[in-house]
Amino acid sequence: MTADNTIQSTDTKRGEDSQSGYRENWWQYFTFNKDHKVIAIQYLVTSFTFFLIGGLFAMIIRGELVTPPSDLVDRQLYNGLFTMHGTVMIFLWIIPSLVGLSNFLIPLMIGAKDIAFPFLNALAFWMFPPAGILLMASFFLPSGTAQAGWWSYPPLSTQNPSDPVLNGQLFWCLSIVLLGVSSIMGAVNFVTTIVRLRAPGMTFFRMPIFVWSVLSAQLLQLFFLPSLTGGVLLLLCDLSLGTNFFEPFRGGDPVLYQHMFWFYSHPTVYVWALPVFGIIAEILPAFSRNPLFGYKSVAVATIGIAVISATVWAHHMFTSGTPMWMRILFMFTSVLIAVPTGVKEFSWTATVWRGKLHLDTPFLFALGSAAMFLFAGVTGVMLGAMPFDLHVHNTHFVVGHFHYVVYNTITVGIFGAIYFWFPKMSGRMYNEGWGKLHFLLTFIGANLTFFPMMPLGLQGMVRRIASYDPQYQWWNVIASFGGFLLGVSILPFIANIIYSWAFGYKVSDNPWHATGLEWTTTSPPPKENFKEVPTVTLAPYSYGRPQYSTVDSTDEGAVRRHHR
Amino acid sequence: MSNFIPSRELPKQQPQSQTGAQGSDPESNRGFFSDDERGKVLFGMTSFLTSESLVFAAFFVAYSALRFSSTNFLPAGVSLPNFDTSTIIDTVVLLSSSFVIFLAERALARRKLNLFRLLWLTTSAMGAFFLSGEVQDWLKETLKLSTGEIGGPFFIITGFHAMHVTVGILLQTIMLIRSFIPHNYDKGHYGVTCVSLFWHFVDGIWLIVFTLFYLWR
Amino acid sequence: MLRILEFLVLGVCFAAILAFSFWLGGESYSWMPAQASTDAQRVDNLFSFLVTMSSVIFFGVAGLQIYSLIFYRAREGDYTEGHPSRGNRKIEIFWMGIPVLLVLWIAGYSFSVYVGMDVIGPTTVLGDLPVPLVAEPAEADTVNTGSQSDERVADTVNIGSQDDERVEVISKQWSWTFLYPSKNVTSTELHLPVNRPVRLILKSEDVLHGFYVPEFRTKQDIIPNRPIELRIVPILVGKYQLHDSELSGTYFALMGANVYVESAEDYAKWLEQAAAKTPVIAATNQAALEHAQPPKRLIRSNWYTVLPAEPPIVNHSG
Numbered sequence A: 001m002t003a004d005n006t007i008q009s010t011d012t013k014r015g016e017d018s019q020s021g022y023r024e025n026w027w028q029y030f031t032f033n034k035d036h037k038v039i040a041i042q043y044l045v046t047s048f049t050f051f052l053i054g055g056l057f058a059m060i061i062r063g064e065l066v067t068p069p070s071d072l073v074d075r076q077l078y079n080g081l082f083t084m085h086g087t088v089m090i091f092l093w094i095i096p097s098l099v100g101l102s103n104f105l106i107p108l109m110i111g112a113k114d115i116a117f118p119f120l121n122a123l124a125f126w127m128f129p130p131a132g133i134l135l136m137a138s139f140f141l142p143s144g145t146a147q148a149g150w151w152s153y154p155p156l157s158t159q160n161p162s163d164p165v166l167n168g169q170l171f172w173c174l175s176i177v178l179l180g181v182s183s184i185m186g187a188v189n190f191v192t193t194i195v196r197l198r199a200p201g202m203t204f205f206r207m208p209i210f211v212w213s214v215l216s217a218q219l220l221q222l223f224f225l226p227s228l229t230g231g232v233l234l235l236l237c238d239l240s241l242g243t244n245f246f247e248p249f250r251g252g253d254p255v256l257y258q259h260m261f262w263f264y265s266h267p268t269v270y271v272w273a274l275p276v277f278g279i280i281a282e283i284l285p286a287f288s289r290n291p292l293f294g295y296k297s298v299a300v301a302t303i304g305i306a307v308i309s310a311t312v313w314a315h316h317m318f319t320s321g322t323p324m325w326m327r328i329l330f331m332f333t334s335v336l337i338a339v340p341t342g343v344k345e346f347s348w349t350a351t352v353w354r355g356k357l358h359l360d361t362p363f364l365f366a367l368g369s370a371a372m373f374l375f376a377g378v379t380g381v382m383l384g385a386m387p388f389d390l391h392v393h394n395t396h397f398v399v400g401h402f403h404y405v406v407y408n409t410i411t412v413g414i415f416g417a418i419y420f421w422f423p424k425m426s427g428r429m430y431n432e433g434w435g436k437l438h439f440l441l442t443f444i445g446a447n448l449t450f451f452p453m454m455p456l457g458l459q460g461m462v463r464r465i466a467s468y469d470p471q472y473q474w475w476n477v478i479a480s481f482g483g484f485l486l487g488v489s490i491l492p493f494i495a496n497i498i499y500s501w502a503f504g505y506k507v508s509d510n511p512w513h514a515t516g517l518e519w520t521t522t523s524p525p526p527k528e529n530f531k532e533v534p535t536v537t538l539a540p541y542s543y544g545r546p547q548y549s550t551v552d553s554t555d556e557g558a559v560r561r562h563h564r
Numbered sequence B: 001m002s003n004f005i006p007s008r009e010l011p012k013q014q015p016q017s018q019t020g021a022q023g024s025d026p027e028s029n030r031g032f033f034s035d036d037e038r039g040k041v042l043f044g045m046t047s048f049l050t051s052e053s054l055v056f057a058a059f060f061v062a063y064s065a066l067r068f069s070s071t072n073f074l075p076a077g078v079s080l081p082n083f084d085t086s087t088i089i090d091t092v093v094l095l096s097s098s099f100v101i102f103l104a105e106r107a108l109a110r111r112k113l114n115l116f117r118l119l120w121l122t123t124s125a126m127g128a129f130f131l132s133g134e135v136q137d138w139l140k141e142t143l144k145l146s147t148g149e150i151g152g153p154f155f156i157i158t159g160f161h162a163m164h165v166t167v168g169i170l171l172q173t174i175m176l177i178r179s180f181i182p183h184n185y186d187k188g189h190y191g192v193t194c195v196s197l198f199w200h201f202v203d204g205i206w207l208i209v210f211t212l213f214y215l216w217r
Numbered sequence C: 001m002l003r004i005l006e007f008l009v010l011g012v013c014f015a016a017i018l019a020f021s022f023w024l025g026g027e028s029y030s031w032m033p034a035q036a037s038t039d040a041q042r043v044d045n046l047f048s049f050l051v052t053m054s055s056v057i058f059f060g061v062a063g064l065q066i067y068s069l070i071f072y073r074a075r076e077g078d079y080t081e082g083h084p085s086r087g088n089r090k091i092e093i094f095w096m097g098i099p100v101l102l103v104l105w106i107a108g109y110s111f112s113v114y115v116g117m118d119v120i121g122p123t124t125v126l127g128d129l130p131v132p133l134v135a136e137p138a139e140a141d142t143v144n145t146g147s148q149s150d151e152r153v154a155d156t157v158n159i160g161s162q163d164d165e166r167v168e169v170i171s172k173q174w175s176w177t178f179l180y181p182s183k184n185v186t187s188t189e190l191h192l193p194v195n196r197p198v199r200l201i202l203k204s205e206d207v208l209h210g211f212y213v214p215e216f217r218t219k220q221d222i223i224p225n226r227p228i229e230l231r232i233v234p235i236l237v238g239k240y241q242l243h244d245s246e247l248s249g250t251y252f253a254l255m256g257a258n259v260y261v262e263s264a265e266d267y268a269k270w271l272e273q274a275a276a277k278t279p280v281i282a283a284t285n286q287a288a289l290e291h292a293q294p295p296k297r298l299i300r301s302n303w304y305t306v307l308p309a310e311p312p313i314v315n316h317s318g
């Protein structure tokens, strides 16, 4: 690689001047800071804390399921634990951690100084910890936490055994509404940022796929979250104000709640998954040195997924007393969503095909996520085939399928993103060996945990049960073992990140030799991201041609050290 | 290694860096709005109101679905919400306040600051009048929150709307106070525009609420 | 030369994947429980088809990824560029078009399976069957107050052919009761005659429940105050387990019942014998038993719970 082919990102060398006052001030993370990069770290750290809490709940659940009888926790607590596990993982881990990543990356990727409304951004963040604490506080109520599952289907959720005010379900509803308001603020911010604050030359079809994904995901939030917020508000009224919206014996309709709930809660799966698909599309090209295959069709597929996902919600309700025409209609729309999703999977596969693959940790996580999503996808299409769904609905087959989505695809993808952009966030490099160990444990643990759920579901083991028939024990023991392994797998990650943030060696601005505007600024980026407003003249993912090479020769020594 | 997948030409661009001098590419200025503060704020406000209107839409759909399907929509001996002249007066006042706020905004655009303050205050007063009328309507109402499938929707939806009216009046008050800060409008007045937009939204929603509870008999 | 070799290797791999997938589709029948209803056979055929199809896609694409992982690694420290190919219109159209056809095939096949199935679902979207409320139910938010008069409800669902055996299924927290209107027999076990269509009228007295017998391969949620019919044709004599399939509260996991599919003679004999017994309070309600005597547990929350409803009064309790 000759020097004149090498792109010097900006003429600033990694300027210590730009770093001072940004990274050293650790206390800024505990303040109402309006810098999107600080807010991003706040989101990531807070949500990861909740991930550990939700993981602990999962561990207790798996512990209970090692043996057929209910012998570890009592049944109320078991119901509370899986309800909280689902709620925490979705609303306090996946959504906020992706909001954190988006917060860090979107302004950098489109060449903006900050997010559109920094004050609103900080406000949205500071609503999130109180909502989480409120949810956790319900553990200390005499009636305990909400125990009706993260769906909170009435009339079970409005059945109230103790106090009409101090009950876990009310805390749950308030927490969800609070998080909903926070998410809407976030959505307004992201959509406005992406539409209005792009740098000169950053046309829509020059945006990286991650930006496309966040745009689609946040549009989904904007249009569909109101349905959940509305539904939960009505549930809250039924619970505490004595209205009858969903009370079957007073003329209300419990199925109406299910429609309102799933009208958001199906699209929300894509609010989580799309950004992760975006992450995969960023990481794979960088480590295979190929452009993303079929960029335009992937961008259009992103929007396509968002649009189709609005029309499939009733596939969660095939057994809910749904009439025949609805069952058939939603079966057709549901399987159709596999088409744009397939476009993405095929594009990733074609991207690594005949590349020059570098098996660094981010790449392993991204490809692992893509491969396990393949399994999630084919089982998803199976579930779309409605007559089969009538058998496995509400069994562990469904649990296995969506954990292949939420853990093996989304959470694994988020880990990949953290490793990939860690040098940009901290200016330092993580430890590669510990990263690989984390991947290995995660990959084995995740498959050991969630694959056994598929045969269990086929055999008819219902989900959300604390005790089960002894015939199901064998697979359950394996799943529990995998679950504990997953718990262990987090440890090298925590150690690696904390140690590297403090003592990792300093890296160049672009240690992965990746394209994308975020790699053209310093690591970590200065206060307003770029020394001067960048102008974009290239399509994204300009890998594969020597004249666009981004190999940064200022840091060869560090790269070699990293791989030792 | 040869390529299994045939290559396509890259878009014809200068093989330079991604960053560089502005204007080297005719397309380079597309999508560049960073300095358009007003456009940004109005875009954000519009997307927020879209989302907010969908919360109302969720309530409206729930109410309509229950009205069509529930066997206990209107229990025997109960009638639909009172519909009398006071409701009509409230409605007329609220809807015409949309016109007043429009005039206020126009006055501001022409830099007639005192006229703006007068009209702005009139809007808030009309909103307050509507609110007090609404509270009186609630007190007179024989329906309760637990009455069939009409009581809950009626109080929750009108209450949720009244909450928005209250927020609108609060925002108007803030804007009124800020109008006394010298040079407050030197950079434009999109804060006022946003509040005005919000007020039109609140009025529009009332039109639907009014239709659903008073005209749909 | 190398390229021809590669094509050859890939071709052989693909053929192997195809063969394996067909074998897997055949195997898939053994992953399911016994086929105890006509619908079970249909669902299993669909599942086998889905497994074959999924397996081709999964191993095909994952195979390409693994192949890349093995054969396309960069040499250490080699950060030169890969290939410049940004896409290929034909390939992109191909992998958009083929999946469209595949999913339409899946949906079409599922549709034909569903139309042929004996199960019939509800017909309207929200709260069908205008069941007028008899009385305003109790005010308090307590539970298990909603028990409505069952005979009245049964009359309103008088659809369907007369020669189907009719059984009312009454669910409440946390017990099942089965009412045989022809002989006015109640039971906590579900007995069904083999090879004869049976109509279950599903009712709930408190919250949502779900009727699920894995061997029958079908499932239906039960909605309070809205009876739903489910039609099943059992074809295999045996004892099965009924599970509640929609979360119904604290003792959800204990809400099961035995299901016996019997020959016509055995069934008639059982019905006869049960009718002769005088109704008594069912003794074996697992939820009530556990509530009265909670087993030892490592972690106890002692959170309040909804109490188990009164055990049903039945002729036959199993």
Ligand SMILES: [Cu+2]
Pocket (backbone or CB within 6 Å): A265, A266, A269, A312, A313, A315, A316
């Ligand atoms: Cu879904």
